Every structure is written in C-alpha cells, then in structure tokens.
Amino acid sequence: MxxxxxxxxxxxxxxxxxxxxxxxxxxxxxxxxxxxxxxxxxxxxxxxxxxxxxxxxxxxxxxxxxxxxxLPRHPLVVLVALYVGWAGICTIFALEPRLAFEAWTELLKVTALAFATAVTLRSRKRLYLLLSLLGISFAYYGVKGGLFTILTGGAFRALGAPGSFMEGTNEYATVMLMSLPLMIWLGRHAEWWLLRWMFRVSVPLTVVAILGTQSRGGLVALGVMSLFMALRHRRLMVLVLLVLVAAPVVWEVMPPNWRARMETISEYNKDASFMGRVTMWKAAARSSSDHPIFGVGADGWRNPDFQAKYVPMGEQPREWHSIYFGNLGEYGYPGLFLFVCILFMAIFSCRSLVRVTEGRSELRWAHELALAMQASFVGFAAVGLVMHFPMFDLYFQLIAITAVVVKMVETVLAFERDRSPLVRENPLHGQAGAPAADAGPQPEEPAGPVPAWARFAMAGAAPDAHWRHVRQIDPKYERWRQRQSRLGGFGPRWEPPSGDESDA
Missing domain, CATH: 1.20.58 (Methane Monooxygenase Hydroxylase; Chain G, domain 1)
Structure with missing residues (x-):
C-alpha cells in the first residue's frame, strides 16, 4: 500500500x-x-x-x-503510419478478430508514444532528458538482473518485472540488448558526472544479465551487435577483444545447465525447441500462399482452423518466433514489406547521420548517438530472426528519436551554410547597416532566428551571441526568459516576431 x-x-x-x-x-x-x-x-x-x-x-x-x-518530415514517420494503418485493415479480415483488435490497440499505444516523442523533442536538452530517463529505466533492470546472476552463479534465469512486457526471458534479453548501446552512449555524454559513472557500471552488469537469461537468441544477437559496434567504433574494438579473452572464463564459471543449453546452438537440428520454431515459420509461409495480402491477422496461429490446415499433425502450435515470419503470416506481404522498410530505413538513416557528422566536434554527440541507435537496430534485427516481438515501445521510440536527430542535424548544417553577418541598429552597431567604429570585430551570426534545437545542438559562440543580440533588441524575449524560469523551463516555447527581422 x-x-x-x-x-x-x-x-x-x-x-x-x-x-x-x-x-x-x-x-x-x-x-x-x-x-x-x-x-x-x-x-x-x-x-x-x-x-x-x-x-x-x-x-x-x-x-x-x-x-x-x-512532427518531423521524415520517411520513417510516413512508413510507421502506413504500417499501423495496414495492420488495422488486416485486423478486419483476421481469423481471430478479438485477439487481433487487442494487438492492434497495443500497436496504437506504442506508436502513439513514438508520435508524441517526435512532436515534443525540439531541443538537445529535451533529448538528453528523455535518453537519460530511458537509460535509467532499463539500467535498473540490467543491474538487478546482473547482480542476481552473479549472486546465484547463473543457476537461475534473470527475468524482468512480473506482468510487464519484458516478463519472459526472451523479451527481457531483447530489451537489455537494445538498451545496451544507449547506456554506453550515456556513459560518455550524460550531462551529470554521477550519471555517467552509473551507466558505465551498469553496462557490464547488463551484459551479465543478458547471459543470465539463458536466451540463446539473445546471446547470438549480443555477439552480432558487439561485432558491429567494434567495427563501427574503433575504441570499442579493445573492449570486444577483452570480451573474447574473458569468454572461456565465463564459459567455465557458468553452471552446467547454462552450458548445456548454449551448446544446442551448434546442434540446432537436434533441438526440439528450434525445430518447433521452424515448423511455425513453414506454417507462416504456407498461410501466406492462401492469404498473401491481408494475412491471417495478429495471433491468427491460435485459430483451430489455422492449426489444422498449416501445422503438421503431432506438432505443438506456438508463437511465430520471428518478427519477419510473424509479419508475413499476420499482415501478408505488404505488412512484411512495410516492417522491413521501417527497420532498414532506420538503420540507413543512422548511417547517413554518422557520415554527415564525421569529424565535427560540435556534433560528436549526434555522431555517437547515431552509432548507438544503429547498433540497437542491428541487434533488434538479429534477435528478431528467432523471436517475435514487434510491438516494442523502445523500438518505435528509437525510430522517432532517429527522425528527430536527423532534423536537428539538418538544421545545424543549414545554419552553418546560411550563416552571414547580422547587421542591426543596436548598441553594438552603428546606424543602418555599418558596425560602430569602436565595436571591434563582429562575430558571424545567422540571418534569422535560430530554432531551439539548433541552439542546443550547436556548441560555439555564434548561437549564444545571436540570442544575446535578440535580448537587446526585443524586451519580450527577456520577459519570456523570466517566465520560463518561474515555470521550471516548461513554459510555452519562444515565438520570434513575425516578419523579416533583418529590417528591424
């Protein structure tokens, strides 16, 4: 109570x-x-x-x-909207309408959070706050699961919160896997030193928690994601080499039941659990021949007619255990196409961010954040081969953050391209167009108002000088700053005066 x-x-x-x-x-x-x-x-x-x-x-x-x-104008936003709409259409033709509608409602809730995230993230400060909150939320379960695995010697499985979306071992491993790159990024870029050290401590414990789930798919995806991060980030190559050196020690320390379960990865054709997944993949492929457009709807595998027609006699029906075959079976080929487009568009958007921010010290935070999110998407794509977990809050929220960061970086780059001297009549300048003789060298400033995210995204004197300039020529801005201070920074956003300010 x-x-x-x-x-x-x-x-x-x-x-x-x-x-x-x-x-x-x-x-x-x-x-x-x-x-x-x-x-x-x-x-x-x-x-x-x-x-x-x-x-x-x-x-x-x-x-x-x-x-x-x-709302950012980005192809990811359009693709997610199309995917949700197509899932709603497929719900009408589902074999299990009630279960399909419940799944679609859950998908609406998840994507609504992503939509709200994309709309409200308009500054780097807000972005840092949201990422720190995500990191703390998942680091709690990572540290808890890691300590549990260490104290029990790995004899028992690490689990998430009971009754939550990550209650199962596979779901818990997926959540920890996708949040791990964010913790690494926060360990370098969190604004408070205590938070940085907290995330640095939580990273190895989260890795131990993933091992403690005894999820074979999670272990393979962890290896794939670690290799990707090492290849994309040279500093992490040393960390991966240390992990490879420590792997034999971990193998000997873990209990026999853990080793026996992991050994089945190399003998997958003899593992009843894996072959049961293959059976459901084949069932999804066969059902797509009869339902190529709309699929069988979410949780259509639970329908007795589906089981009698597509699941061989004597086989136990189960979850799809693959986000790809799951989307194919539930939403047909169009649904699979949209889902894959969203995933690969997110990966390649992060790749584009990495390229355009390469070598820019003022955008190093965006460069490394793009690498972290790209690693999370790669880990999700890898673990999704053997797990069906499409309605995931963090996945769609990272997609929204990707679209927002792309917009932020585009704004900063456009600001740098369009930067020109700002000439105004004010105490720092002379009459109508020429700087005062005693004003000294004037910094280059933008020709118009700088958006909020550009002010927080850029590091340097030009944006700060510009906004000091605005305070001197517009007393409304100073009153707005005082109101923001009273409201704790959560008041209405600053709306610059309409019209061409360069003529003021």
Whole structure:
C-alpha cells in the first residue's frame, strides 16, 4: 500500500505540468511504459491503467496546443503510419478478430508514444532528458538482473518485472540488448558526472544479465551487435577483444545447465525447441500462399482452423518466433514489406547521420548517438530472426528519436551554410547597416532566428551571441526568459516576431 501511495504522489506531482508542456507527459509516459514501476508496487496501482490516462491527457494537450506541426518530415514517420494503418485493415479480415483488435490497440499505444516523442523533442536538452530517463529505466533492470546472476552463479534465469512486457526471458534479453548501446552512449555524454559513472557500471552488469537469461537468441544477437559496434567504433574494438579473452572464463564459471543449453546452438537440428520454431515459420509461409495480402491477422496461429490446415499433425502450435515470419503470416506481404522498410530505413538513416557528422566536434554527440541507435537496430534485427516481438515501445521510440536527430542535424548544417553577418541598429552597431567604429570585430551570426534545437545542438559562440543580440533588441524575449524560469523551463516555447527581422 505504501509503495502505491508513494508512486501515486510521484506521478501526480509532475502530471500537473502536462497542460503547460506535453513533454512532461511524454516523460511520464515513457517512464511508466519502460520501467513499469506500477508492477513493483503490489498494491492498488498494480493493474491501474495509469499509462492510458497519461497518454490521453498528453495527446489531448498536443492536439489542443497544435503541436502536431512540429512532427518531423521524415520517411520513417510516413512508413510507421502506413504500417499501423495496414495492420488495422488486416485486423478486419483476421481469423481471430478479438485477439487481433487487442494487438492492434497495443500497436496504437506504442506508436502513439513514438508520435508524441517526435512532436515534443525540439531541443538537445529535451533529448538528453528523455535518453537519460530511458537509460535509467532499463539500467535498473540490467543491474538487478546482473547482480542476481552473479549472486546465484547463473543457476537461475534473470527475468524482468512480473506482468510487464519484458516478463519472459526472451523479451527481457531483447530489451537489455537494445538498451545496451544507449547506456554506453550515456556513459560518455550524460550531462551529470554521477550519471555517467552509473551507466558505465551498469553496462557490464547488463551484459551479465543478458547471459543470465539463458536466451540463446539473445546471446547470438549480443555477439552480432558487439561485432558491429567494434567495427563501427574503433575504441570499442579493445573492449570486444577483452570480451573474447574473458569468454572461456565465463564459459567455465557458468553452471552446467547454462552450458548445456548454449551448446544446442551448434546442434540446432537436434533441438526440439528450434525445430518447433521452424515448423511455425513453414506454417507462416504456407498461410501466406492462401492469404498473401491481408494475412491471417495478429495471433491468427491460435485459430483451430489455422492449426489444422498449416501445422503438421503431432506438432505443438506456438508463437511465430520471428518478427519477419510473424509479419508475413499476420499482415501478408505488404505488412512484411512495410516492417522491413521501417527497420532498414532506420538503420540507413543512422548511417547517413554518422557520415554527415564525421569529424565535427560540435556534433560528436549526434555522431555517437547515431552509432548507438544503429547498433540497437542491428541487434533488434538479429534477435528478431528467432523471436517475435514487434510491438516494442523502445523500438518505435528509437525510430522517432532517429527522425528527430536527423532534423536537428539538418538544421545545424543549414545554419552553418546560411550563416552571414547580422547587421542591426543596436548598441553594438552603428546606424543602418555599418558596425560602430569602436565595436571591434563582429562575430558571424545567422540571418534569422535560430530554432531551439539548433541552439542546443550547436556548441560555439555564434548561437549564444545571436540570442544575446535578440535580448537587446526585443524586451519580450527577456520577459519570456523570466517566465520560463518561474515555470521550471516548461513554459510555452519562444515565438520570434513575425516578419523579416533583418529590417528591424
């Protein structure tokens, strides 16, 4: 009871600020969806629909404040919208309409969080806050699972919060796998030194937690993602070499049941669990011949007619155990095409970010963040070969963050290209167009107002000089800053005066 009361106060106090800034709602929404703290209370909040209440209020504020206009114009946004729409159409023709509708509702909730994230992330400061919150939420379970594995000697499996989306071993391994690159990035770029050290400690414990799940797919995906990160980031090559040296020691330290389970990876054709997955993959392929466009709908494998027609006699029907065959069976070839397009578009968008930010010290944070997100997507693509886990909050939220970071970097690069001397009549300049004789050399400044994300994304004197300049010519900006200070930084965004300010 006390846990529930404490959590209720912890949620209710910041929720007061949601009408003033929907970003507060996105933070609460992300925290509850990722960490699922209500599942740790064992009180009246255990089954309370808290996340739905916060989601509805946040989305209502976004619509009421007309913040939809800040949605990034990126192909990923269009592809996700098409995927959700196609899943809704396939739900109409599903073999199990009730189960399919429940799955589609869950998909709507997950993608709505991604939509709200893309709309409200308009500065580097907000981006750091959100990524830090995600890192803390998943680092808690990573540290907890790692310590549990060490204390028990790996004899028992590490699990996520009971009743949450990562309750199972495979789901828990997938979550830890995708959050691991973010923890590495936060260990280098978190704004508070204590947070940086916390994430540095959580990284090895999270790796131990992944091993403690005894998930074979998670182990293989961890190897694939580690190799990718080492090839893309030279500094991590030493870390991977240390892991390879320590691998024999880990193999000997882990208990016999763990070693026996991992040895089945090399003898997959003799493993009943893996061959059962192959059976469901073949069933998905055969069903796509009869339902190539709309598929059988979400959870269509549970239908008795599906099992009688596509699952061989004597075989046990089970989950698809593959995001690719799962999308093929549930949403047909169009659904599979859209899902693969989203995944590869996210990977290649991160690759483009890495290229354009290469060698730019002021955008090093974006360069390394793109590498981290690309590694997360590669890990998800690898683990998805043998696991069916498409409706995942972190996956779609990383897609939204990718679109936002692309927009931020484009704004910064455009700012650098279009930078020109700003000549105004003010105390630092003379009359109409010429700098005062005693003003000294004037820094290059932008020809117009700098967006919020460009101010936070760039490091250097030009943006700061520009906004000091704005305060001198526009007293409204100073009043806005004072109001922001009173509201804790969550007040309305600064709207520059309309018209061509260069003629002011």
């Amino acid at each position: 006390l846990r529930s009361l404490f959590l209720l106060v912890l949620i209710a106090v910041p929720a007061i600020y949601i009408p003033f800034s929907p970003f507060v709602g996105v933070m609460l929404w992300t925290w509850i969806s990722s960490m699922t703290p209500h599942r740790l209370t064992y009180g009246f909040l255990y089954d309370a629909p808290i996340v739905y209440a916060i989601a509805l209020v946040t989305l209502a504020v976004i619509i009421f404040r007309n913040e939809i206009k800040y």
